[in-house]
Each structure stands twice: as C-alpha cells, then as structure tokens.
Amino acid sequence: MMHRLPGLLLLCGTLLFAAPSMEKNVTRVVSAAVQEVNQTARHTASQEEIAKHRRVESLLKEKAELEKKLLDNNIWSKIYSNYHVYQELKKDEEALNDRINELNRMHVRTDKEENELELAINEREILQGKLQLLKEYEKNPFKKFLTPPHIDETPTVGNPFAVISALSYIKKLQSDQEEYSNRYRSLRTILKKFEKRKKILEQLVELDRNNPQFKQELKDSTEKINTFVPILEIFKTTRDVYDKKIDEIKLNLRGEIKKEIEKASVIGGIILFFILLIFLMKYLVRRYMSDNERFYTINKALNITFVTLLIFILLFAYIENVNYLVTILGFASAGIAIAMKDWFMSIMGWFVIVIGGSIHVGDRVKFVREGIEYVGDVVDISLLRMTIHEDVTLTSYMHNRRAGRIIFIPNNFVFTDMIANYSHAGLKTVWDGIDYMITFDSNVSKATSITKEIVKKYSKGYTDITRKQLNKLRSQYSMKNTNVEPRVYSFMEPYGVKISAWYHTNAYATLTLRSTISAEILERLNQEEDIFLAFPTQSIYVDKDVRKPLPPEEIQDDEDTLP
Incomplete structure (x- = not known):
C-alpha cells in the first residue's frame, strides 16, 4: 500500500494545475486518496501490534523455560x-529498628502508635528468627563452594606397600580435582544462562517500555550478573592455582612410584637369585647325602642363612638411617624385653640348645611338666619351640595310656623344667629293668642265675x-662307673623275694626287648619245680566241726546246772 501513496499525491498535484472545469473532480479524487492512505496506515499499525504481541509471547515462553532450568538442581x-x-x-529489620526507636522516643503515644509499636516489635522478633536461620548467608555465602578440597599430607613412597597408598592418594586427588572443576563449570554455565535471561528481558523492555515488571526483573538480573561475575573470576583463579598444585603433586608421586618399582624389581631379582641358589644347594645335599640328621642340620642352616640375608637386604634397602633404628631399639629394648619376656627367653633357650648341643633333632627326650611325663622324638627345633612326636613307650604304657601326639615345648623350658635326653652325644641305648617276685621257699639263686x-x-x-659309646664320652665327661654288663639283684620284700634285672636296650624300642625277655623268663621259671612266683594271696580256713547253735530251752537248762 505504501508504494501507491506517491503516485496518488503526484496525481493530485497534476489535477491542481489542470483546467478549472475539472476542479470538482480533483477534489473528489484527493478526498478518496486521503481516505485510502488512512486505511492503509491503520492496517499496517494493526499488523505491527500483532507481530509485537507474538514476539513478546515467544520471549516470555523462552524466559519461562530458562528460569525453570535455572531453578532445577541449581x-x-x-x-x-x-x-x-x-x-x-x-x-526490613533496620527499617523496623528505626521506626521502633522513633516511637520509643515519643513521650506520649496514641493508641494507634502503641499498637504500631507492639506490632513492630513482634515483626522484628519474627525477622530476627528468620535472620538467624539464614545466618550463614550473611557474609560471603559462596566461600565454602569456592574453597578447594583440602589436600592431605602427601605420602612418602619408601617401600612397595606405599605404592598402593600413593596410587590411592592420586586417585583421590583426581576425584577432588574433577569435583572442583565441575563446580566451576556449573557456575560458568549458570552465568551464561543469567546473561541470556538478561538479553531476553532487554528485548521485552524494548518491546514493552511501560511494563514495570520487566524493568524490575531486568534490574534484578543485572544485579545477579554483577554478583556472579567477580565470583567466577575468583573461582577461575583459585581453580588454576589448585590444578597446578595437584598436577605438581601427581607428577612427583608418579616419579617416586616409578623409582620405587624399579628398586623393588632389583631387590626382588636379588631375593629370587638367593632362593634359586638355596633350592639348588638343598637339591645337591639331598641327592648326595644319605645321613638324614646331617641333611636336616644343613637344611636348617640354609634356611636360617636365607632368612638372615633376606632381613639384611630389606633392612639396608628400606631403612635410610640404620643408626636411628638402632637408637630407637635401644630405648625400646627394656619395654620390649618385659612385654615379650617369654619370647626372648625362648630365643635364648634356642641359642643354648643349638650352641650347647644338649638336644638335637632326632633325639629321644623325656619332658616333665606339672607332674605329667611326655616321651618322644625331637622332630624340629625352631627359634621359639621344640616339636616332639610322642611314641609308645613305658611311660605311655604305665601313665599316659596314649601316644602319637605332637607336643610343642617352648625353648625357655630348658631353664625351668627337667628334660631328659635318652640319646645324647650318640648314645642309642638306655638301662631298662624287669622285676618279679618269688616265694620265700623258692630257689633264689637258681632264679637269679636264670634271669641273668x-x-x-x-x-x-x-x-x-x-x-x-661310653668310652668315647670319657673325653667329654668325668664318668667313673662305666660297667655296662647286665645286673640282677634280689631283695627281701614283705610278700617274698623280688628279683630285679637290669640291662641295656635300644632307647627307641625298649618295650620290644622288655616283652621278649619277660616271656622267656616266665617260660623258664614255669619249668622249674623249686621256683614259685609270689603274688598277693589270702588263705581261708574252714572248720567242718563247728557246733550248731542250741535252742533257747537247752540254753536255759545249761545255765541252771552251772555251779
């Protein structure tokens, strides 16, 4: 419509300079043209209003969606x-305080002012309660969110086990760093949304300048942005410093971890070499040595040597200041000695056993503890205890009535309890005895001769x-009586004559020979007519002529006849 307006005006101008005869026609044409222009202007204004209204609705819808996103989990x-x-x-509290102070300064107050004062005081109490609930937002409410996570003390990677702690520490640092970066990204995203909301409000104000709500929201949005912009700058600076510090710590820890892994690999290789060497030596000893006792001794020595080397390798590899350790152990030795007295005594007992040579693996020993006797073979001597395998012996036959148990004896018992060694210094035999009783009227000399x-x-x-064996021991011990021939004794006892025979037998099989000799003696004695085995007996003599009891009448007659 607008492009037709110049043409109409040109037509009108032309008609003004036309002939007078056409004056009336020109007037009508101009009037029609003006009406058409007015109609066109009104139609254009109506379309602009519709477009403006649609734009406002679109911006309000976009603003509502943006505000919803800002409120959700923000x-x-x-x-x-x-x-x-x-x-x-x-x-509001400051305003109420001013008004309350103003009312309190009045000497005379009307009823209305009294009610106003009372209401103001009540309202102030309510405001103070609300302020108390929001106390943490009084100053710098974003401080705890701007403060980076606390960095714990950096662990020192001084041994292979510390590598695990260092890796866990690095993982925790990465988690804290990621969480802090997420905070920064969320704040930056929120600020961008605030700026977008501000642009929407600016457009709304531009479209509707008479709307006070849009202007107030624009003002609030501008205040929010002005509040968050410096916070974001501070956050960015803090995050950069925190990231650099975390990266430095992680770099140092990774270097220490790599160094410790290399060190552990070298130490592991050395230990593996010694393990293979020990196994090779044990294999050679087992293959070319038939003596089990020597093999056990060498095997034990190899184990102790390996453990000692292992301790020294680890000690010098992971303890930087050995003098410091020695000093600490020196101060702590008294307390350790008291707290671990039995352990130290057992270790000292082990030294006494090993160096003194009083007991060896394979020896048959007798151990007495609280009146209970245990007899068995020593199968192991460790740093803290001896291990004994209980065998069937005379002790188990007469007292315990059980055998085959594994008995553990602490080494410190060598200082406090009696331990008898049946096979010390190569001795393989012990004295054993058999006792039996014969009657007084038996031939004692014949019984003694048969037994011997x-x-x-x-x-x-x-x-x-x-x-x-005793001849060999004379160089070590002062032995006066070395008579080893069997001995037979006879003793007077209340119920007969006891024959006691003593002889040497295998220390590991006393019951076998004892059983054989007992059976042979019993067989020989049964063949003799003048030797009788004695055992506790009881004789009962029965008189067949015992008088029967008399009836009462006869008893009375007998009494009457008595003088």
Missing part, C-alpha cells in the same frame, strides 16, 4: 536467593654298643 541460584532474601530481611642268663642273651649287642 545450588548457585539457591545460594544467591537465600543471600538476597537475607539482605532484604536485613533492610636270659638278659645277657638278649642284650649282648646293646651292651657292646653302649661300651663303645
């Missing part, structure tokens, strides 16, 4: 909202072995 908006509410409440003959017959080999 801690920064909530903190700012609480901070803004606190500031507004603070202003039998024990000599079965113990001859052990007697010769014992003689040789």
Whole structure:
C-alpha cells in the first residue's frame, strides 16, 4: 500500500494545475486518496501490534523455560536467593529498628502508635528468627563452594606397600580435582544462562517500555550478573592455582612410584637369585647325602642363612638411617624385653640348645611338666619351640595310656623344667629293668642265675654298643662307673623275694626287648619245680566241726546246772 501513496499525491498535484472545469473532480479524487492512505496506515499499525504481541509471547515462553532450568538442581541460584532474601530481611529489620526507636522516643503515644509499636516489635522478633536461620548467608555465602578440597599430607613412597597408598592418594586427588572443576563449570554455565535471561528481558523492555515488571526483573538480573561475575573470576583463579598444585603433586608421586618399582624389581631379582641358589644347594645335599640328621642340620642352616640375608637386604634397602633404628631399639629394648619376656627367653633357650648341643633333632627326650611325663622324638627345633612326636613307650604304657601326639615345648623350658635326653652325644641305648617276685621257699639263686642268663642273651649287642659309646664320652665327661654288663639283684620284700634285672636296650624300642625277655623268663621259671612266683594271696580256713547253735530251752537248762 505504501508504494501507491506517491503516485496518488503526484496525481493530485497534476489535477491542481489542470483546467478549472475539472476542479470538482480533483477534489473528489484527493478526498478518496486521503481516505485510502488512512486505511492503509491503520492496517499496517494493526499488523505491527500483532507481530509485537507474538514476539513478546515467544520471549516470555523462552524466559519461562530458562528460569525453570535455572531453578532445577541449581545450588548457585539457591545460594544467591537465600543471600538476597537475607539482605532484604536485613533492610526490613533496620527499617523496623528505626521506626521502633522513633516511637520509643515519643513521650506520649496514641493508641494507634502503641499498637504500631507492639506490632513492630513482634515483626522484628519474627525477622530476627528468620535472620538467624539464614545466618550463614550473611557474609560471603559462596566461600565454602569456592574453597578447594583440602589436600592431605602427601605420602612418602619408601617401600612397595606405599605404592598402593600413593596410587590411592592420586586417585583421590583426581576425584577432588574433577569435583572442583565441575563446580566451576556449573557456575560458568549458570552465568551464561543469567546473561541470556538478561538479553531476553532487554528485548521485552524494548518491546514493552511501560511494563514495570520487566524493568524490575531486568534490574534484578543485572544485579545477579554483577554478583556472579567477580565470583567466577575468583573461582577461575583459585581453580588454576589448585590444578597446578595437584598436577605438581601427581607428577612427583608418579616419579617416586616409578623409582620405587624399579628398586623393588632389583631387590626382588636379588631375593629370587638367593632362593634359586638355596633350592639348588638343598637339591645337591639331598641327592648326595644319605645321613638324614646331617641333611636336616644343613637344611636348617640354609634356611636360617636365607632368612638372615633376606632381613639384611630389606633392612639396608628400606631403612635410610640404620643408626636411628638402632637408637630407637635401644630405648625400646627394656619395654620390649618385659612385654615379650617369654619370647626372648625362648630365643635364648634356642641359642643354648643349638650352641650347647644338649638336644638335637632326632633325639629321644623325656619332658616333665606339672607332674605329667611326655616321651618322644625331637622332630624340629625352631627359634621359639621344640616339636616332639610322642611314641609308645613305658611311660605311655604305665601313665599316659596314649601316644602319637605332637607336643610343642617352648625353648625357655630348658631353664625351668627337667628334660631328659635318652640319646645324647650318640648314645642309642638306655638301662631298662624287669622285676618279679618269688616265694620265700623258692630257689633264689637258681632264679637269679636264670634271669641273668636270659638278659645277657638278649642284650649282648646293646651292651657292646653302649661300651663303645661310653668310652668315647670319657673325653667329654668325668664318668667313673662305666660297667655296662647286665645286673640282677634280689631283695627281701614283705610278700617274698623280688628279683630285679637290669640291662641295656635300644632307647627307641625298649618295650620290644622288655616283652621278649619277660616271656622267656616266665617260660623258664614255669619249668622249674623249686621256683614259685609270689603274688598277693589270702588263705581261708574252714572248720567242718563247728557246733550248731542250741535252742533257747537247752540254753536255759545249761545255765541252771552251772555251779
């Protein structure tokens, strides 16, 4: 329509300079043209209003969606909202205080002023309660969110186990760093949305300049942005410093971890070399040595050597200041000695056993503790205890009635309890005895002779072995009585004559020879007519002529006849 307006005006001008005869026609044409122009202007204004209204609705819809996003799970908006509410409440409280002070300064107050004062005081109490709830938002409410996570003390990677702690520490640092960066990104995103909301409000104000709500919201949005911009700058600077510090710590820890892994690999290689060397030596000893006792001793020595080397390797590898350790142990030795007295005594007992040589693995020993006897073979001697395998012996036959147990004896018992060694210094035999009782009217000399003959017959080999072993021990011990021949004694007892035979037998098989000799003696004695075995007996003599009891009448007659 607008492009037709110049043409109409040109037409009107032309008609004005036309002939007078056409004056009336020109007037009508101009009038029609003006009406058409007015109609066109009104139509254009109506379309502009419609477009403006649609634009406002579109911006309001976009603004509503943006505000919804700002309210959903937005801690920064909530903190700012609480901070803004606190500031507004603070202003209201100051205004109330001024009004209350003004009313209190009045000497005479009307009823209306009295009611106003009372209401103001009540309202102030309510405001103070609200302010107390929002106390944390009084100053710098964003401080705890701007403060980076606390960095704990950096661990020192001084041993392989510390590598695990260092890796866990690095993982925690990365988690804290990521969480702090997420805070920064969320604040930056919120600020961008605030700026977008501000642009929308500026457009709304431009479209509707008479709307006070849009102007107030634009003002509030500008205040929010002005509040968050310096916070974002501070956050950015703090985050950069925090990231650099975290990166430096992680770089140092990774270097220490790499160094410790290399060190542990070298130490592990050395230990593996010694393990292979120990196994090779054990294999050679087992293959070319038939003596089990020597093999056990060498095997034990190799184990102790390996453990000692391992301790020294680890000690010098992971303890930087050995003098410091020695000093600490020196101060702590008294307390440790008291707290671990039994352990130290057992270790000292181990030294006594090993260096003194009183007990060896394979020896048969007898151990007495609280009146209970244990007899068995030593199968192991460790740093803290001896291990004994209980065998069937005379002790188990007469007292315990059980055997086959594994008994652990602390080494410190060598200082406090009696331990008898049946096979010390190469001795393989012990004295054993058999006792039996014969009657007084038996031939004692024949019984003694038979018994001596039998024990000599079965113990001859052990007697010769014992003689040789005792001769060797004379260089170590002062031994006056070295008679090893079997001995037979006879003793008077209340119920007969006791024959006691003593002989040497295998220390590891006393019951076998004892059983054989007992059976032989019993068989020989049963063949003799003048030897009788004695055992506790009881004789009962029965009189067949005992008178029967008399009836009462006869008893009375007898009494009457008595003088």
